[in-house]
Amino acid sequence: FDLREDGYEESREGFPHSGWKYRRDHARMEKAWEAERKRIAELSREAARLASGKPQKDSPEMVESDGPTIGFGGPTLGTVLPEGIREEGAGESPVYFDAETDQYPGIILGIATCSNKSRDAEGNVRDHYYCRPGDDVRLMFPNASDKPKVVNQKFTVVDLYESGMSEYDSTFAFVRLDQLQDFRGMIDPISGTTSVTTIQLKLIEGADLNAVRDALRQRFPPDTYAYSIQTWRDMQGPLLAAVRLETTILNILLFLIIAVAGFGILATFFMIVVEKTRDIGTLKALGASGSGVMSIFLSYGLLLGIVGSGVGLIGGIAFVHNINDIASVIEKITGQEVFDPTVYYFTEIPTILNPFTLAWVMAGAIAIATTASVLPAIRAARMHPVAALRFE
Template structure:
């Protein structure tokens, strides 16, 4: 009953009279400030989380979970001896040899450099990842009789070719550069500009013929059962293979990128958190003005027997109402913005700079709850001084106040 009365009075004080429209406006602005701060935090955190997650998926999808290179150079005999040793290690899903090189692609009057990647055309991971992004042709064309190449969408646009056309690949290394005509078996879109403008896939056999590797391979790509445990698998491989081999996992090879993103997320969250802190000060200023405006009513309450704790609770409840309303509207607004962006992708970004062509957003339940609760807590803290000021009033002097 007591708490109900305090809550009713708190709501009544927020519903101002016609002569108190300024206080009403400040109250709405305070609530809006809290909502804006919470929404900004949710959206920015969702952008950074979404970008990191999408980048990780793309990097892990297009690259190996763990890569193994021989420090002495190419791995002879397709790496068959070391592959057998690697497959005995627990947690490893698949090991495939790859060939890497640089080539010049030419078609008509256009030409462009590309990173050649020789792969096993029967590799299910390759067929799944690249196959999902095919916009023309088929990933399985690498296994056909005609020498075929798969190129990214940006590279195809630069060369002016499409699936079914022919391009000439030239290896400008050595006294006699190697050159061969290939069928464009397909065009893929990975969603990452760097991949789509740079990579060209060949079958291992065709890449070996073009690069003149005589059965040797550049590296071994390893897929693990759990990508989060890739560093542990890589450490085991280092111990098993010895010092003549370089072993790197996807986290280690992209450590700088993800460290920078994590730092950027923390700094932006801290800066935007200042909006909520400023909004909390606005709540304090609003309640101070309410105390001044309601001095007479506070005096009457105290004269009727209201205790100091009761007066403090009334203004604490007011702050919680403003904070809760702002946090609720802010959370709803932030989630709505994320939903609209993910659905309609109205915010476009240059893919040649940020790798993706639209801004990915991934709101998290935990972070949304933390930001909302933190905003409400700050608003409650903002009520401490105004509520203390109201509770220490002398009822006689307060009633006499005009």
């Protein structure tokens, strides 16, 4: 949590100058501005005195006194002791804070808490930063005592983080645990015992979250311990429920689309049976069995399903892999952005290919195509050769 010389660790396009270099330049500018403000104020007072005709007051003469001397040994003009910076003890020199060489306790902010996306005059999306590594921020939070009060503490931004999830990037900040415990009064002054409000456990990949949660709840029953033990799925329950509902609706819509294609196959096969009535009759007259005729149409339906779903699978995968390029082409043609970057905080459209879902959709499409060919195949198999050739 120490400020780096160049500030932000990763290179980011359009990220402003930051770090100790920026902090020193900013502190020098603030000092120069403060000195200029005082000079202008002094000139204004002198001009007002001259305009009023009042004589200039002489500087007070220093005289010896047995009492305390005022104006000596204290802070110089313009020097303020910030929160958390205290005198070391009676008789010792106070500790002064100089923003050019010192920093407050470090804090790492989510990138969405100190920036937003906007468009420039040319319509290009730009990141506008409210603060950067090297700036000071003031945080107010409650302490953990029996009589809660608001703690007002300054921090120095030492870095930014971007998790890719806007909920975290816009609400979470990270500081040193021991410093936060000290500020909030979560350290016992007698025993030195520290306290925390939340403990997060990271399990190995593939671990059963519910089993671990139930084991912890059994070890720390809620009627004995005031602990709320939850998995990340429990905490994100409403969001995951909404995602599951949307996924279910999309699956239903996809099934209906494939079913409509299946009805098209059914109608096409019935037309083929009607058009090939003479051919079917000839085959039956030459000794073809009903099962043989039926297998022809079923094989045709199966082949149609395999070829159609295979072409659709290849086309869908190619579309997903090039979805950002396709979105760019659509934006150029229509002049409208598919996903406005100022609303959706991602630089590209995120995609995930689930092999199980692909296999399930492809198998369903083949099954529907094959099922749609059953009724026409049965009709062709039951066709009598005499009736088929009577009017030919």
